[in-house]
Amino acid sequence: MGYSKQDVDYSLYLVTDSTMLPQGTTLYSQVEAALRNGVTLVQLREKETDTKIFIEEALEVQKLCKQFKVPLIINDRIDVALAIDADGVHVGQDDMPIPMVRKLVGPQKIVGWSVGYPHEVDQLAKWGPGMVDYIGIGMVFPTSTKKNPKKLPMGPLGVSRILDTLEERDAHWCRTVAIGGLHPNNIERVLYQCTSMDGRRSVDGISVVSDIMAASDAGAAAANLRQILDKGRYSFLDFSLCDRSTDRETLLNVANHIITQVTESRPLVHHITNKVHQNFGANVTLALGSSPIMSEIKEEASDLANVPHAALLLNTGSVAPIDVLEAAIDAYNAHKRPIVFDPVGYSATATRRTLNDTLLSCGQFTCIKGNSGEILSLAGMAGKMKGVDAHECECGKEVLIQATRLVAFKFKTIAVCSGEFDFIADGTMKGAYSLSVGSKGIQAKDLPCVIVENGSIPIMGDITASGCSLGSTIACLLGGSGEEANVFDIVISAVALYKVAGKLASTRCQGSGTFHVQLIDALYQLFHANNPRSWSCNFEKL
Ligand SMILES: Cc1nc(C(=O)O)sc1CCOP(=O)(O)O
Numbered sequence: 001m002g003y004s005k006q007d008v009d010y011s012l013y014l015v016t017d018s019t020m021l022p023q024g025t026t027l028y029s030q031v032e033a034a035l036r037n038g039v040t041l042v043q044l045r046e047k048e049t050d051t052k053i054f055i056e057e058a059l060e061v062q063k064l065c066k067q068f069k070v071p072l073i074i075n076d077r078i079d080v081a082l083a084i085d086a087d088g089v090h091v092g093q094d095d096m097p098i099p100m101v102r103k104l105v106g107p108q109k110i111v112g113w114s115v116g117y118p119h120e121v122d123q124l125a126k127w128g129p130g131m132v133d134y135i136g137i138g139m140v141f142p143t144s145t146k147k148n149p150k151k152l153p154m155g156p157l158g159v160s161r162i163l164d165t166l167e168e169r170d171a172h173w174c175r176t177v178a179i180g181g182l183h184p185n186n187i188e189r190v191l192y193q194c195t196s197m198d199g200r201r202s203v204d205g206i207s208v209v210s211d212i213m214a215a216s217d218a219g220a221a222a223a224n225l226r227q228i229l230d231k232g233r234y235s236f237l238d239f240s241l242c243d244r245s246t247d248r249e250t251l252l253n254v255a256n257h258i259i260t261q262v263t264e265s266r267p268l269v270h271h272i273t274n275k276v277h278q279n280f281g282a283n284v285t286l287a288l289g290s291s292p293i294m295s296e297i298k299e300e301a302s303d304l305a306n307v308p309h310a311a312l313l314l315n316t317g318s319v320a321p322i323d324v325l326e327a328a329i330d331a332y333n334a335h336k337r338p339i340v341f342d343p344v345g346y347s348a349t350a351t352r353r354t355l356n357d358t359l360l361s362c363g364q365f366t367c368i369k370g371n372s373g374e375i376l377s378l379a380g381m382a383g384k385m386k387g388v389d390a391h392e393c394e395c396g397k398e399v400l401i402q403a404t405r406l407v408a409f410k411f412k413t414i415a416v417c418s419g420e421f422d423f424i425a426d427g428t429m430k431g432a433y434s435l436s437v438g439s440k441g442i443q444a445k446d447l448p449c450v451i452v453e454n455g456s457i458p459i460m461g462d463i464t465a466s467g468c469s470l471g472s473t474i475a476c477l478l479g480g481s482g483e484e485a486n487v488f489d490i491v492i493s494a495v496a497l498y499k500v501a502g503k504l505a506s507t508r509c510q511g512s513g514t515f516h517v518q519l520i521d522a523l524y525q526l527f528h529a530n531n532p533r534s535w536s537c538n539f540e541k542l
């Protein structure tokens with residue numbers, strides 16, 4: 001190998017499989033086309049091939065790799081790797097133990113290991129730098145390529161957890177690739193979402209089998225993956241994620257402009273929400289000059305996402321089947337339209353936690369909004385909760401600010417923690433992602449955060465769907481905004497509008513029944529007056 005192990009480029013790692021070759025292609029034609037179009041590392045993985053043929057294939061593939069100066073890794077078969085003097089080997093958890101592999105291949109060869117759990121990183125760290133050079137983190141998404149998988153898909157959150165463990169164990173020498181069900185429709189999201197909490201690590205590359213090996217045009221498939229890797233920006237919205245300073249003056253101007261745009265565009269706000277919220281959410285949406293639709297029909301999700309200015313409010317108090325929710329997330333992500341996610345009762349029960357975790361791993365949300373209990377749980381700070389109900393969470397502002405920033409960072413989203421004080425943090429990083437270096441040192445504590453408050457409104461907690469309808473309000477403003485708007489400003493404007501309306505309604509109502517009606521009136525009046533300068537709430541920019 002004419003280069004040192006440190007120089008290996010893990011960015012686009014092809015793992016071969018001869019059982020899925022399309023008509024008219026061969027193992028060699030697919031590998032060569034892939035090498036010609038940006039693959040930087042090749043692993044020969046032929047689980048069903050006899051040794052003699054495997055050796056012949058390995059020697060042929062080795063010639064191709066040498067032509068393109070790309071290292072060749074042999075999967076599992078240490079004997080074959082030694083026989084042809086390959087550049088390295090990759091072994092799984094049930095294959096030959098790593099220390100034995102290292103002893104056989106010597107210090108110069110690349111040794112890769114399949115890792116699916118943090119405890120396997122603990123072992124790798126114990127062995128130290130001379131053993132494992134890189135790990136394949138998988139499987140990220142479901143895949144039919146790996147027969148009898150022993151692991152469940154871990155999702156982007158699972159990848160981030162492995163990256164965190166590498167950082168915690170200071171395994172700085174170890175490189176990483178993600179693998180499992182990776183395709184053009186989800187790779188940007190993996191690169192964007194999978195960063196360690198210390199801001200220092202993201203995966204060094206992605207590894208694919210079927211996206212290239214089963215492609216009728218392997219060169220085009222590889223080139224497409226290459227451009228995704230080099231792009232460095234996940235544009236999950238068709239409007240900008242540009243940064244904007246949110247001082248009060250600017251913000252009030254922006255709020256006025258956003259409301260004007262909503263008025264002109266009358267956004268379609270697609271609610272998938274719980275039965276209690278449906279009627280009230282529809283009336284809040286209408287009061288805000290927007291058009292509500294409550295649809296839980298899987299087949300129409302794509303048509304609705306395609307309607308100009310559509311936005312999705314996904315409130316997991318809904319009892320819609322999970323495949324409907326996942327289809328809606330896919331549709332709105334595919335159409336680059338905003339999704340507001342309200343993980344109602346997150347972690348209150350194991351069922352809800354599992355449902356919410358599944359949804360969190362299957363898409364990119366523009367905004368995640370919850371009460372303090374939900375946000376603390378999402379942040380992994382549930383220990384700070386006193387009870388599951390928001391009112392009982394008497395933890396201080398500092399803790400809630402920290403939790404809101406952690407949720408924003410973990411999910412690369414605009415996180416909203418609603419309560420007497422509303423906390424809003426921007427973790428979108430303007431959609432930027434980089435291989436290897438994570439968020440370039442930016443951590444949750446560094447994220448922009450704004451506090452909106454307007455005095456306490458106790459009666460807000462005495463009506464149904466008051467929190468859920470903040471979600472409707474955020475979705476209306478996100479749906480109606482134009483391409484130059486900034487998502488952080490839009491969400492802050494929506495939170496402020498809702499807070500001012502709540503306060504106004506609480507001074508006019510005679511009880512919780514009229515509060516409901518007064519809240520809709522206040523939203524209607526504030527929206528149509530469109531005079532944010534008159535809004536009484538305070539902003540604090542941290
Ligand atoms: C070889 C392999 N290892 C996995 C793991 O999770 O360790 S998943 C996998 C197959 C990945 O194939 P595709 O890119 O076609 O989904």
Ligand SMILES: C=C1C=NC(C(F)(F)F)=NC1=N
Nearest residue numbers: 075090114135136177179207
């Ligand atoms: C099972 C595997 C898991 N990961 C990888 C790679 F991505 F290449 F590291 N290769 C494998 N064969």
